[in-house]
Amino acid sequence: xxxxxxxxxxxxxxxxxxxxxxxxxxASLPFGGRYRMIDFTxxxxxxxxxxxxxxxxxxxxxxxxxxxxxxxxxxxDHRSQGLFILPSIHPDEKIKGDLQQFYDHLEFFQRAIxxxxxxxxxxxxxxxxxxxxxxxxxxxxxxxxxxxxxYDGKSVKRxxxxxxxxxxxxxxxxxxxxxxxxxxxxxxxxxxxxKKQLLIDLIKICIEYDEYDFLKDIVKANLNNLKVQxxxxxxxxxxxxxxxxYHASNMEFLNPEILRNFFYDSWEVFTKIKHEAPAEFANSxxxxxxxxxxxxxxxxxxxxxxxxxGVKVKKGAVVKNSIIMQKGxxxxxxxxxxxxxxxxxxxxxxxxITAMNKPIVVxxxxxx
Amino acid sequence: xxSKKWIAMxxxxxxxSRLGELTSDLAKPAVPFGGKYRIIxxxxxxxxxxxxxTVGILTQYRPHILNSYIGNGRPWDFDRNNGGVSMLPPYQxxxxxxxxxxxxxxxxxxxxxxxHNNPEYVLVISGDHIYKMDYNNMLEDHIxxxxxxxxxxxxxxxxxxxxxxxxxxxxxxxxxxxxxxPKYPKxxxxxxxxxxxxxxxxxxxxxxxxxDTSSSNDFGKDIIPKMLKDEAKLQAYRxxxxxxxVGTIESLWEAHMDLLEEPSNFKLGDPNWQIxxxxxxxxxxxxxxxxxxxxxxxxxxxxxxxxxxHSVLSYNVQVGSGSIVQNSVxxxxxxxxxxxxxxxxxxxxxxxxxxxxxxSDSKKGLILxxxxxxxxxxxxxxxxx
Numbered sequence: 001x002x003x004x005x006x007x008x009x010x011x012x013x014x015x016x017x018x019x020x021x022x023x024x025x026x027a028s029l030p031f032g033g034r035y036r037m038i039d040f041t042x043x044x045x046x047x048x049x050x051x052x053x054x055x056x057x058x059x060x061x062x063x064x065x066x067x068x069x070x071x072x073x074x075x076x077d078h079r080s081q082g083l084f085i086l087p088s089i090h091p092d093e094k095i096k097g098d099l100q101q102f103y104d105h106l107e108f109f110q111r112a113i114x115x116x117x118x119x120x121x122x123x124x125x126x127x128x129x130x131x132x133x134x135x136x137x138x139x140x141x142x143x144x145x146x147x148x149x150x151y152d153g154k155s156v157k158r159x160x161x162x163x164x165x166x167x168x169x170x171x172x173x174x175x176x177x178x179x180x181x182x183x184x185x186x187x188x189x190x191x192x193x194x195k196k197q198l199l200i201d202l203i204k205i206c207i208e209y210d211e212y213d214f215l216k217d218i219v220k221a222n223l224n225n226l227k228v229q230x231x232x233x234x235x236x237x238x239x240x241x242x243x244x245x246y247h248a249s250n251m252e253f254l255n256p257e258i259l260r261n262f263f264y265d266s267w268e269v270f271t272k273i274k275h276e277a278p279a280e281f282a283n284s285x286x287x288x289x290x291x292x293x294x295x296x297x298x299x300x301x302x303x304x305x306x307x308x309x310g311v312k313v314k315k316g317a318v319v320k321n322s323i324i325m326q327k328g329x330x331x332x333x334x335x336x337x338x339x340x341x342x343x344x345x346x347x348x349x350x351x352x353i354t355a356m357n358k359p360i361v362v363x364x365x366x367x368x
Numbered sequence: 369x370x371s372k373k374w375i376a377m378x379x380x381x382x383x384x385s386r387l388g389e390l391t392s393d394l395a396k397p398a399v400p401f402g403g404k405y406r407i408i409x410x411x412x413x414x415x416x417x418x419x420x421x422t423v424g425i426l427t428q429y430r431p432h433i434l435n436s437y438i439g440n441g442r443p444w445d446f447d448r449n450n451g452g453v454s455m456l457p458p459y460q461x462x463x464x465x466x467x468x469x470x471x472x473x474x475x476x477x478x479x480x481x482x483x484h485n486n487p488e489y490v491l492v493i494s495g496d497h498i499y500k501m502d503y504n505n506m507l508e509d510h511i512x513x514x515x516x517x518x519x520x521x522x523x524x525x526x527x528x529x530x531x532x533x534x535x536x537x538x539x540x541x542x543x544x545x546x547x548x549x550p551k552y553p554k555x556x557x558x559x560x561x562x563x564x565x566x567x568x569x570x571x572x573x574x575x576x577x578x579x580d581t582s583s584s585n586d587f588g589k590d591i592i593p594k595m596l597k598d599e600a601k602l603q604a605y606r607x608x609x610x611x612x613x614v615g616t617i618e619s620l621w622e623a624h625m626d627l628l629e630e631p632s633n634f635k636l637g638d639p640n641w642q643i644x645x646x647x648x649x650x651x652x653x654x655x656x657x658x659x660x661x662x663x664x665x666x667x668x669x670x671x672x673x674x675x676x677x678h679s680v681l682s683y684n685v686q687v688g689s690g691s692i693v694q695n696s697v698x699x700x701x702x703x704x705x706x707x708x709x710x711x712x713x714x715x716x717x718x719x720x721x722x723x724x725x726x727x728s729d730s731k732k733g734l735i736l737x738x739x740x741x742x743x744x745x746x747x748x749x750x751x752x753x
Contacts, residue, residue, distance in 0.1 A: 033652035034668070072442075073649070256654065256671070263651035273647045275443075277637035278403035278667035278680075283630060289657040294404070294668055295637060 004134070005114035005196060006050035008041055008122045009214075011058050011098040012190065016160070016241045019361040020342065025057065027122025028064040029246075030325045030343070032253050033291035033306050036067050037123040039271045042074045045118065047267040048130035052081040052112050055122070056101050061087065073270045084108060097212025102203050109200050117199050119214070120191040125249060126237035127266055128191070133231055137193045142229035144198075144219060146172050147191040149232065151181045153239040160241050162188040162215060164230055172228040175220045181239070189233060190215065236261065247340060247359040250306045250323050254289050276309050284315055300330065308343075317347075322359075342366075371486040372451070374507060374564075376420050377475050378411055380495035381428030381468055386616045389738030390699075390716055394433040396615070397495030400699045400717060402627060402636055403667040403682045405645045406437060407614060408495040412444045412453075413643045415493075418503040422451035422485055425495070426474045428467060431457055443644045456481060470585035476574040482567060490570060492563040492587065498623050498634070499611040500641050501562070506605045510564045515603035517570070517595060519543065520562035522611050532558030533588050535604050543602040546592050557604055560611055563587060569600070610634040617736050621714055624680045624697045628663050636665070650683045658689055674704075688723070699739075713737060 013026045020029055027038040038055075045053055053076055057064065064085070070076070071083030086105045088095055095101060102109070109117070116137075118130055128147070137145040148164045159178035164186045167173050181187055192214075202218045211217035219228060236258060238249030252258055263269060276295030281287065286301040295310035300317035310327040313319055317330040320337040327344045330336065334347040338355040341347065342364035351368060353360060362368050384396025391399060397408035408425075415423050423446060427434055434455075440446070441453030456478050458467050468474035475482075475492065482490060489510070491503055501520070510518040521535050529550070535557045536545035547553065573591055577583050583590045595602055610633050614620045626634055636643060650669030655661055660675040669684035674691035681687070685698045688706035696710050699717040704710060708721050711728035716739035721727065724745035729735055737743060 254654070256656070259651065259654055259671075268649055269651070270649050273443075273649070275642040275644050275647070277635075277643070278665040278682075279653055280637065281661045281664045281666060281676075283663040285662055287655045287661055288659060290655050291652040292655060292666070293652040297637070 003114040003116070004045075004048055004050045004130075005109070005112045005117045006045040006053040007117055007119040008038065008053065008055045009098055009119055009190070010061070010122050011056050011095065011101055012121065013058065013123070014160070017243060017246055019363050020243070020246070020340070021060070023060060023364060024063045025060045025122070027055075028061070028067055029123070030308055031125060032250060034293045034309055035269060035271045036064075037125065038064065038067070039269055040125050040127070041120050041122055042068075043267065043269045044120075044126075044128050044130060046074050046270065048118070048134065050118070051078065052076075052084070052114065054084045054086050054105070054108055056098065056105070057085055057087045058095065058101075061085065067272050069272065073272055081113070097217075098214050099203055099206050099212045099217060102199075102214070103207045106200065106203060109196060109203075112196065114196050117194050117196050118192070119194070120189075123240065124189065124191070124237060125240065126233070126235055127262060127269075128233055128235065129266075130193075133193055136231060137229065140170075140229045141227065143194065143226035144222075144228045145193040145231050146219060146228060147189040147231045147233050148186045149189055149234075149237055151183055151185040151187050151239065153181065153245065155182045156180055156241065161185070161239075162190070164188050166230045170230045170232075172219075172223060172230050174223070175215065177216070186230070186232075187239070188215070192219070193231075243340065243359055243361060247323060247338075251304065251321070253291060253306065254304060274309060282315075285313075371488070372422060373487065374420065374489040374491055375422040375424065375451075375482065375485050375487045376415050376491040376493060376503075377478070377482070378408070378415075378423055378425045378493050378495050379471050379474060380408060380425050380434060381431075381474060382494075382496065383429040384496065384615060387620065388617055388736055390617070390620075390714070390736070391430075393430060393739065395427065395429045395431060398434040398437060399614075399620070400682055401498065401614070401620075402624065402643075403665045403680050404647070405636075405643055407498065408434070408438075409444075409643050409645045410498050410500070411493050411495050412438075412441075412446075413641075414499070414501050414503060416444045416446070416644060417641060418501075420491065420503065421446075421448060422487075423453045424456045424478060424481055425453060426468065426478065427455055427457045428474070431455070437646050439646065443646045445644075451485075454481065470583075470590070471587045472574055472577055472583075472591045473585035475570075476578055476585070479571060479574065482571075487567050490565050490567045492565065494561045496615055497561060497611060497613055499560070499607075499609065500634075500638070500643075501607060501609065501611075503562070503564075506562070506607075507564055509605050510603065513540075513542075513603045514601065515542075516566055516600040517592070518564045518603045518605050519592070520560040520607045521557040521604045522560050522607050524556050524558045526553065526556050529553035529556045529558065535559060537604045541604045541606065543596065543604050546588070546596060548588060557606070559588065560607060561588075561613075562607075617714060618734060621697055621712075621734055625678070625695070627665060627680065628678055630663065648683065656689070659687075674706075674708075682717075716741070719743065 076083040163176045163179045165174040279296045282299040285298040293309040299315040300313040308326045313330045314332045316333045318335045322339045325343045329346045331349045333350040336353045341362040346367040380397040384391040446453040534547045612623045653670040656673045659672045666681045667683040671686045673689035674687045679696045682700040690707040693710045695712045697714045704721045705723035709726045713735045718740040722744045
């Protein structure tokens with residue numbers, strides 16, 4: 001059996017979700033009623049029997065540590081392998097790039113009993129079968145495999161995604177940084193497969209020459225020297241880069257087909273276990289087209305919404321087209337539409353919040 | 369020798385034959401309850417909340433599911449270096465071995481386990497009751513009264529007292545007499561099957577009881593009466609709160625319906641007294657556009673397209689569109705097809721109800737469907753128990 005090392009790289013996270021990532025890293029943003037974004041990558045790693053996972057954390061990772069704990073839920077509480085959270089070792093200095101943080105923890109790579117490394121960001125909502133990716137990596141005899149997906153979201157003016165150009169054999173010929181995505185563009189998923197020893201060698205060389213960016217200085221700089229193969233991911237994966245896309249991609253999980261595809265037809269998506277009771281629907285509850293997690297008590301009306309664990313929707317309250325994160329409290333007669341409430345938000349009695357075009361965010365622990 | 373203040377011995381060996389097909393493959397304490405739990409979770413969680421760190425679980429009948437469910441006891445915080453949870457099935461010794469003959473014999477056969485932990489007190493509980501109880505208060509009472517043994521009791525309606533083991537007490541709640549299911553009860557204090565013993569005192573009685581060939585080796589029938597005869601100090605501890613023996617299909621159904629009362633006298637979602645369970649991982653529950661869910665508990669992994677009223681849906685239950693589920697208890701992994709009617713039914717795990725089936729008793733009796741069955745619209749069961 002292969003020995004695979006999983007790396008979740010949070011160093012390149014960008015603050016595109018504003019208030020929601022004000023106090024937490026993107027990877028630990030709640031998603032889909034009971035998950036945090038990182039659960040999807042963690043579970044994809046589990047599916048390929050990764051025995052050791054390192055999370056290169058940049059900042060705001062307290063909630064992430066709390067969520068991941070010992071890694072038990074992802075079968076990572078091993079004696080010698082398991083889960084490692086590796087923050088910057090120079091917290092006072094501005095980090096120069098992901099390679100610097102990799103280099104600072106080079107011992108971690110050297111010690112790992114693994115020959116292959118998967119590097120991925122922590123916020124992709126998708127089910128990538130890394131068994132297939134590694135198989136193709138090996139059969140292509142590639143040095144580095146770069147995953148990409150053809151852009152299927154709405155066009156965006158802001159330059160936010162890196163783009164790959166490939167030749168007819170699927171070999172990566174060029175990488176353009178920060179492009180404005182439009183349909184069909186080959187968006188680099190910042191997800192790679194590489195042999196461990198090669199990675200270590202390349203990190204050392206880059207640091208020697210003051211180069212600190214994995215994609216730029218290891219991948220792009222070596223397109224002519226190494227075999228850099230593209231892997232097109234064709235599965236479902238929403239592109240999340242704004243509050244609107246975050247809201248919309250949550251809502252897509254109300255499509256039973258996507259729900260089944262994600263949670264019933266293939267490997268499981270694991271998350272932190274909480275001992276919440278089953279969701280309670282009162283006699284007065286009216287729920288339609290919604291996800292309702294455990295620990296919720298629903299007395300009011302919920303339509304087209306994602307309700308996380310431990311939320312209370314009181315009598316006469318109405319929640320439409322909204323995302324209510326953990327332990328939210330929607331009091332009697334409140335009416336909210338097109339709203340994202342962060343954790344532990346209270347919407348007080350008879351309060352009305354309706355957003356027209358863009359979803360409104362109510363920040364964590366706010367009493368509105 | 370290291371010693372402990374107290375340990376718990378949890379009786380989980382019963383077959384639970386009165387639960388019919390629900391226990392054909394698993395012991396009674398392992399029967400699913402409340403949408404996401406198994407019956408034993410309630411006593412185990414009581415132990416955790418009471419700060420007990422060592423629990424011996426006495427198993428005998430069909431222990432496999434229970435064994436794998438309990439595992440190292442992690443969900444209940446029993447994965448510890450000192451103490452934890454131990455599964456105690458019957459075993460062979462130098463002089464052979466034998467099955468557990470009764471509740472007292474089961475504990476007797478494990479006196480090495482208890483001695484090894486060297487506790488001052490032993491809490492004996494059973495894994496087939498639904499209640500939330502802090503055993504600390506009972507222990508404090510036991511110590512304060514200087515009792516040899518304390519038995520938790522519950523005031524039951526006088527009309528039902530003849531169904532229970534009844535404790536007759538004096539004005540200080542000392543037990544003077546024990547009546548098993550008395551025709552004419554003198555008291556309405558029913559034993560909850562929760563005992564605290566002084567281990568040294570109990571050990572003597574268990575050893576003597578072993579020598580007595582006429583004994584049925586049972587706590588209620590033999591040990592307690594013998595202690596009373598010897599004028600040992602037996603104290604009743606009055607428990608106030610919800611307690612339910614779920615040993616029959618009817619009581620199992622009733623206990624589920626109790627969870628749905630508004631307001632409920634037994635809440636599962638009490639943040640100060642969570643019921644811990646060996647959680648499997650399931651996606652959040654999806655309630656479709658045409659679904660209608662009222663006065664119900666719905667656990668993770670459920671996909672609901674039909675109408676669910678006054679019912680409990682365990683994990684991974686699917687209810688197809690046009691179907692109606694009412695006053696029912698649906699155990700894990702049950703698939704209910706489209707246009708099905710399910711009324712006052714307990715459906716065992718893994719059963720499939722095909723499209724168009726009608727499961728309802730004309731006299732509104734309770735219907736039980738076992739595990740892993742397939743019910744088609746032709747074979748619809750209409751008879752109650």
